[in-house]
Amino acid sequence: MVLLYVFAAVVVINCLYYFLFSKFSFFNAFEKNTSTAFPVSLLVCAKNEAENLRKHIPLWLKQNYPYFEIILINDASYDDTLEVMEQFAETDARIKIVNVENNEAFWANKKYALTLGIKKAKHMRMVFTDADCRPASDVWLQEMATHFTEDKQLILGYGAYEKGTSFLNRLIRFETLMTAVQYFSYAQCGIPYMGVGRNLAYTGDLYHSTNGFMSHIKVASGDDDLFVNEVATKNNTAICVAENAFTYSLPKKTWKTWMLQKKRHITTAKLYKTQHRLLLALYYLTNFLFWPLAILCLVFLDWRLPLLLIVIRFAAQWIIVGKSAKKLKENDIIAWIPFLELFLVFAQLSIFISGSTSKSTRWK
Structure with a gap:
């Protein structure tokens, strides 16, 4: 049950962030x-x-x-x-x-x-x-x-x-x-x-x-x-x-060039104000944890409750991010959102690990 509670907490935090993002999605x-x-x-x-x-x-x-x-x-x-x-x-x-x-x-x-x-x-x-x-x-x-x-x-x-x-x-x-x-x-x-x-x-x-x-x-x-x-x-x-x-x-x-670009951006994110670093870190951490925890819950627990949590989380994501994508004229990626998120989460982890030790003083 501890696994389920942890997964539920991650889903709740994810949904709270999507509620925050609705400030833009429904912005007039x-x-x-x-x-x-x-x-x-x-x-x-x-x-x-x-x-x-x-x-x-x-x-x-x-x-x-x-x-x-x-x-x-x-x-x-x-x-x-x-x-x-x-x-x-x-x-x-x-x-x-x-x-x-x-x-x-x-x-x-x-x-x-x-x-x-x-x-x-x-x-x-x-x-x-x-x-x-x-x-x-x-x-x-x-x-x-x-x-x-x-x-x-x-x-x-x-x-x-x-x-x-x-x-x-x-x-x-x-x-x-x-x-x-x-x-x-x-x-x-x-x-x-x-x-x-x-x-x-x-x-x-x-x-x-x-x-x-x-x-x-x-x-x-x-x-x-x-x-x-x-x-x-x-x-x-x-x-x-x-x-x-x-x-x-x-x-x-x-x-390769995209990864190098993202590594440069890492050097600035760690210099943000503490409040912003904590909010961003919690968002990326819970996004990352969602995927392995979802698989573990479906495999080792009664699949019905974990599946409900997964559906709720994806529904919130599709509504909020999908509306934002339409607002920013990125309609063609809405259907790809879950796959793109999965790949991006692990790509960002790889970039962070490899880029945290990189140093550069030139912009090009």
Whole structure:
């Protein structure tokens, strides 16, 4: 019976997390500030991204927003990145270029490059994306900017990945979906803990209030999530989940490159505030324990009660995560949810074990 009690406790905790996630699943967008079009600076840090810049700079320039500049940051690239930036800057005065050269103290450090870009920005409100990200529409910048108010100084957006048919593609999009469901839900509950640099906005006042990235400047990753973890509060954070405010980028195409990317992210998660680390750890632990405990209960106990618990847990998951997937336009992975979760749980365990001893100080 102890086994059954433990399994029941795990299922209850799982369902409590899905109840928390329902804060996002059933979220109705708040009224946006459409009375004022704040001038904004769009910042893009690029390292060896010449081809992506050729494709995406025209999309950023086409944004239907009256007052914005684009700060293109060349982070010590050795391809044609700087030349591409200069070509576009010659034809549009809204483009400003920051050319970053490596130095001994901050060699290949994205946060150092972003710091120089932020110093160049002339507008207090700033929107951030990556060079490999395309906006979902011509009103992406407008959607993000209209969430700024006197109180809301940090806007969390959704950075999606382009759809494919491979299992790896679905797994990456499922992991991205679940990450978004968590950080949007926690923000809705008043305990925001992270955002993604592919689609993020904040004010210069908020940036300077904590001396920018200085508290974690030596950590390779974290210009997005560690910064948000440090400055976000229930009062200054808003979420933007309109479909036309998404950004899209190409996901990793091989298991090796995806695993390496996830290992880098581990270096930042362990630096989150204690409250956030405990909440995230409990979620992943109970997700992991659910699977072996479910098998043990079905094999060694009367199968009827364990099966009922399994059905309840999967029903809660399909309703909450499925609704979130529809909201974030990831409908095609809903039928795959149990299989993707099973694989992701054990993939994350492998990544954590192998990545916990890895160290890196470069972002690319």
